[in-house]
Amino acid sequence: xxxxxxxxxxxxxxxxxxxxxxxxxxxxxxxxxxxxxxxxxxxxxxxxxxxxxxxxxxxxxxxxxxxxxxxxxxxxxxxxxxxxxxxxxxxxxxxxxxxxxxxxxxxxxxxxxxxxxxxxxxxxxxxxxxxxxxxxxxxxxxxxxxx
Numbered sequence: 001x002x003x004x005x006x007x008x009x010x011x012x013x014x015x016x017x018x019x020x021x022x023x024x025x026x027x028x029x030x031x032x033x034x035x036x037x038x039x040x041x042x043x044x045x046x047x048x049x050x051x052x053x054x055x056x057x058x059x060x061x062x063x064x065x066x067x068x069x070x071x072x073x074x075x076x077x078x079x080x081x082x083x084x085x086x087x088x089x090x091x092x093x094x095x096x097x098x099x100x101x102x103x104x105x106x107x108x109x110x111x112x113x114x115x116x117x118x119x120x121x122x123x124x125x126x127x128x129x130x131x132x133x134x135x136x137x138x139x140x141x142x143x144x145x146x147x
Contacts, residue, residue, distance in 0.1 A: 022136075023093050026101050026129055029136045034086050040078035046071050050130055050137040057141040070141075081112035086125070099131035106146065122146040 029048060036044035049055055049067045057064045057073070064070050085108040094102040105125045112118030123143040130139045 022095070022101065022131070025136050026093050026103065027088075027091065029129065029138070030086070030091060030103060030105065030127075031088070033138060034084050037074075037082065037084050040082065042071050042075050042078065045074055048138055050132070050139040052139070055139060059141075059143070077111070080114040080116065081110055081118035083110040083118075084108070085110070096128070101129045101131075101136070103127045103129065107143070109143070 033045070033048050036048065046067065049070060051067045053066045055065065055067045055070060057070045059073070064073055087106040090106050092104040094104070096102055103126065105127075106122065107125045108120055108122050110118045110120045122145070124146050126142040126144065127138050128140040129136050131137075
């Protein structure tokens with residue numbers, strides 16, 4: 001009985017350690033994603049997106065499927081004002097399954113078309129992340145306007 005309890009304790013400790021490491025990696029991905037967006041660096045953003053036709057970004061009620069179409073849309077947005085200001089202290093990371101995590105993050109978007117005044121809007125950013133052989137990648141982006 002003692003051996004079973006010890007084995008269970010070791011397994012739980014290992015799982016807890018792995019989840020903590022995953023959370024640190026997910027937090028780092030979120031920070032890199034924001035930095036790349038604010039730098040208007042589509043190459044760096046592309047490196048963080050899941051390279052799959054199943055990648056999904058819902059923006060202004062429109063579904064954009066696939067990494068390349070998303071990058072093309074980002075490139076268009078980068079021609080104007082595009083700035084993200086996350087409230088990282090309120091980042092929530094949810095372990096969904098092995099290799100799958102969700103994030104919820106209050107964020108302020110400052111967006112404006114080229115030559116037009118920018119507008120600031122608060123959103124609740126929701127993303128699903130998947131762990132690949134190359135690390136964590138953003139698999140979906142769903143920003144919801146905050147009240």
